[in-house]
Amino acid sequence: MWYKKCNLEILHVGLKIKLVLHQHRHFHPSGDITPSKEDMFITNKVYEASKVMDISLVDHIIVGGGSGDYYSMKGKGLFTSQMLSDSVMQKARKYEVKNDVAEITEKLETGIKDLYDSDKYKAYLDTMSRFYHYSPNNCLLIAMQKSDATYVAGYTTWQRSFERQVMRDQKGIKIISPAPYMVIKERDKLDPVTKQPIIGKDGMTEKEVYESTRAAFKVATVFDISQTEGKDLPEIATELKNSVESYEDFMVAIESVSPVPVEFLDIQSSAKGYYDNMEKKIVIMEGMSNAQTIKTTIHEVSHAKLHDKDTDIKKADDRRTKEIEAESIAYTVCQHYGIDTSDYSFGYVADWSSGKELDEFKKSLGTIRTTACDIISGIDSKVETLRQEREALRALPQGKAEEVVPTKSHHRGR
Secondary structure (H helix, E strand, O other): OHHHHHHHHHHHHHHHOOOOEEEEEEEEOOOOOOOOHHHHHHHHHHHHHHHHHOOEEEEEEEEEOOOOOEEEOOOOOOOOOOOOOHHHHHHHHHHHHHHHHHHHHHHHHHHHHHHHOOHHHHHHHHHHOOOOOOOHHHHHHHHHHOOOOOOEEEHHHHHHHHOEEEOOOOOOEEEEEEOOEEEEEEEEOEOOOOOOEOEOOOOOEOEEEEEEEEOOEEEEEEEEHHHEEEOOOOOOOOOOOOOOOOHHHHHHHHHHHOOOOEEEEOOOOOOOEEEEOOOOEEEEEOOOOHHHHHHHHHHHHHHHHHOOOOOOOOOOOOHHHHHHHHHHHHHHHHHHOOOOOHHHHHHHHHHHOOOOOOHHHHHOHHHHHHHHHHHHHHHHHHHHHHHHHHHHHHHOOHHHHHHOOOOOOOOOOO
16 A cells, blocks of 8 residues: 555645646556556545646556556546546445455454453353353243343342342243252162172161152243343443434435335334344334444344345354344444444454354355445445435525425434
8 A cells, every 4th residue: 555655645745836737657566567456446546636636647657567568547548537437436436345344354353352352251251151051942931931031040040149130010931940859769789899789687688778869840930131120230242322423314325225124113122123024124222322323223234134034045044143244244334434333343243153263253254245345335325325415405496495305314313
């Protein structure tokens, strides 16, 4: 990127000395004078900057190292006042987005690995270890009675282990709990050396009694964390609180790339949003911050695009992989637009990963990058449409302009 920096520094000097026009040259030591994607991208950037400074960029010449051959962008018809055609601009933009997305996903992987070594994550694991690991059958029972349950424990466990109290009038979740009991049984007494039955003086085999555990089960009652109150549990995914510039436009653009409708409701659970696979819609918790609403919406849009039960081509992927894909895409898209969601996304992906090796993340990296680029492209296109609509609106006579209703988002974030 030194070449881009040099060109921009030349423009800076040119502005000081009131430069009228300039020509750029650079060498390809390989001798291949064909412009690379980066050559075209940088030229576009310099051309745009020159226009702002009212300086004419005459040509960009690439010289082959040692061969004396050269490539004139102007001579090849690429360099005119209209060189930044829509197709060239789109290619340059895609190149920029692709590089940006690759850098962001690398940053995401590094951030998650750093989190694994932090005191915050160790405290989180210590608390999570106190929760009982329920059998698959009990997990099914819990899901059937309270589908949004996250952390589940018994009444006294909430009090003693987590300093939380079950709230009044809460309906418990019924599960099957082990209830073993002891019975007294009799057996032959064996010689400790020969392991043969010991014969008594009366000629009969001696007997001994022992305790035996019999397996049994009973119905037990547990409660989800949403049914309790008290001391907060440690979190590694912290809710985002910051506002976002041009939030309204951003939400309109995100909703435009969603394959299903987006609704904003007061969700009666700890979930911040969800994709309804049956009704084909996305539901987002209303009243969240700008950043949290945007991130959550992109997360659920990613689920709708990749994990719909009717269109998902990777049906073998487990829940871990799907959640990691959706959150990684949300982080990448937000980061691209300068919205930092690391406080939430790093912890979320770490919590869903099966280990520090981040196998699910690495396996899905191609999907994450491709989908993020696709969403960014859709958002950019919609934002540009909104800009053009506003410019056209400003050009209308005042009376006519008042009759036009601009596009609005029906979100309920704050």
